[in-house]
Amino acid sequence: xxxxxxxxxxxxxxxxxxxxxxxxxxxxxxxxxxxxxxxxxxxxxxxxxxxxxxxxxxxxxxxxxxxxxxxxxxxxxxxxxxxxxxxxxxxxxxxxxxxxxxxxxxxxxxxxxxxxxxxxxxxxxxxxxxxxxxxxxxxxxxxxxxxxxxxxxxxxxxxxxxxxxxxxxxxxxxxxxxxxxxxxxxxxxxxxxx
Numbered sequence: 001x002x003x004x005x006x007x008x009x010x011x012x013x014x015x016x017x018x019x020x021x022x023x024x025x026x027x028x029x030x031x032x033x034x035x036x037x038x039x040x041x042x043x044x045x046x047x048x049x050x051x052x053x054x055x056x057x058x059x060x061x062x063x064x065x066x067x068x069x070x071x072x073x074x075x076x077x078x079x080x081x082x083x084x085x086x087x088x089x090x091x092x093x094x095x096x097x098x099x100x101x102x103x104x105x106x107x108x109x110x111x112x113x114x115x116x117x118x119x120x121x122x123x124x125x126x127x128x129x130x131x132x133x134x135x136x137x138x139x140x141x142x143x144x145x146x147x148x149x150x151x152x153x154x155x156x157x158x159x160x161x162x163x164x165x166x167x168x169x170x171x172x173x174x175x176x177x178x179x180x181x182x183x184x185x186x187x188x189x190x191x192x193x194x
């Protein structure tokens with residue numbers, strides 16, 4: 001079983017974390033909870049407030065979460081603060097060393113870029129944050145033609161809803177096309193068939 005840990009923070013974009021949470025949760029449920037355990041993590045475990053005011057209670061803090069195999073770094077205006085938060089950067093760096101996959105959604109790429117994790121590889125972010133990512137991570141190769149980019153351990157997606165596509169890609173990569181299609185069908189997402 002893989003652990004999918006989703007980092008959440010004040011001023012996170014809702015669909016950036018809720019999209020991957022839904023994909024991974026549906027996959028888990030449809031397969032008897034044997035493939036994935038999905039959970040949210042914040043710095044201190046306290047209630048967070050999203051970009052549009054939704055209150056979310058994380059399950060874990062930086063200090064007490066299970067090991068993370070798939071680490072999701074969502075975006076939102078709050079990443080401008082988090083990319084300069086030494087505790088966040090240290091935590092992401094530590095979990096990067098042990099995770100199988102670390103991926104950003106939207107402007108979550110700011111955090112990966114701040115750590116140098118996008119240097120020398122292709123990346124993507126929200127279309128309105130491309131010039132900013134070029135400043136944060138001048139050694140990354142931003143590819144605006146792709147909805148998401150898989151570099152192996154490090155992956156990134158474009159804005160907001162693109163995180164769903166990358167999450168489904170990861171499901172297919174880790175568990176096969178049949179599991180991916182089963183998830184898409186249940187979610188009625190994309191090119192699913194009745």
